[in-house]
Amino acid sequence: MKKNKKKYKIAILPGDGIGPEVMKETYKIIKIVKEKFLINLKTKEYDIGGVAIDKHGIALPKKTLNGCKNSDAILLGSIGGPKWDKLSSKKRPETSALLSIRKYFKFFINFRPANLYKKLYYLSPLKKNISKKGFNILCIRELIGGIYFGKPSKEIKNKKEHYALDTSIYKKKEIVKIAKIAFKTALKRKRKITSIDKANVLKTSKLWRKTVNEVSKNYPTVKISHLYFDNAIMQIIKNPSQFDVILCPNLIGDVISDECGILTGSIGMLPSASLNSKKFGLYEPAGGSAPDIKGKNIANPIAQILSFSMLLKYSLKLNHISKLINLSVKKTLMKGFKTFDLSDGKKFITTKQMGNEISKSLIEEYKNEKNIISKNI
């Protein structure tokens, strides 16, 4: 294999709950990428989330932020857990670390692929006649605008009343930015975008729809359509194979991407990428820290491994190796290997075994490549 002379640095943030367990399996894949595919990857670990609160008194320590700044990409496990749930929302690991890191690096793009291979249709909770068609959806969610970041957001208690309020706000330029990303991405796929909003009720959604339509004029070969949020939820369950790229504002995207995800079988298989305009990114499983299964060696490491694969594709431009990792995961699943979440609860393999099987499969792919190259010489 020809040596790629570039040097890459990845900041690794295992975090809380099952984060460190699934990251351990991803290190096996990183090792193969370094040693077999000869990629000069340097990894360094930093604390984030609850574990950082315990050690340093803060969920996103300066050292972690600096480590991320000095890297080519960030690979995150997951954050949070019951131990820190009682903290104020400002201090809670998810809000203080995750939302801050998104805002700091201006990660306005969130890619969440949800892919059900036809041959693996039985993993989906959908009826067989629907799941047999398979689907390949890419949810693109705007990540640093809308109601999650709008100010004011507070709880007010006075003599007369006790209430809480959040503010949903979108600037036109924020919508233009994410819409352009969606159209450019769709050009490389089936050229079909479904934008989801609540334009029958919300002003921000009205502006969202109008702006997406304006941007669409510059991409005449991409078919754009719109669905209201409530209807979209139903259509996705009824016939997911009709969708290609789904474009959503922040809160709607949070829900829709989880829905698309679970239809593939388990949240434990879903990766995500959060990127800024320079394609610097944070890659993490779509699920959380799963405290209910922490330390049991039953977590599914696929979401974490596929997040690393997305990192190779989007931030390091190592698309070919990324594809081979995806293929290794697919082949491992097709051999019938299932972690607890994908199983009937009786026959399943452990987190570690799944990591080993995917590693074996990736080494097979590497050997196949090597054979093809030597045959052609």
Ligand code: NAD
């Ligand atoms: P969760 O995603 O952690 O768990 C939901 C369900 O999915 C659980 O039954 C869990 O066991 C299962 N699950 C999740 N990942 C899995 C995997 N890899 N393999 C097998 N099963 C898996 O959501 P939750 O229970 O609502 O949240 C738990 C904690 O995680 C909370 O503190 C929450 O705030 C935090 N959280 C963090 C992130 C993040 O780090 N980005 C995202 C969501 C939630």
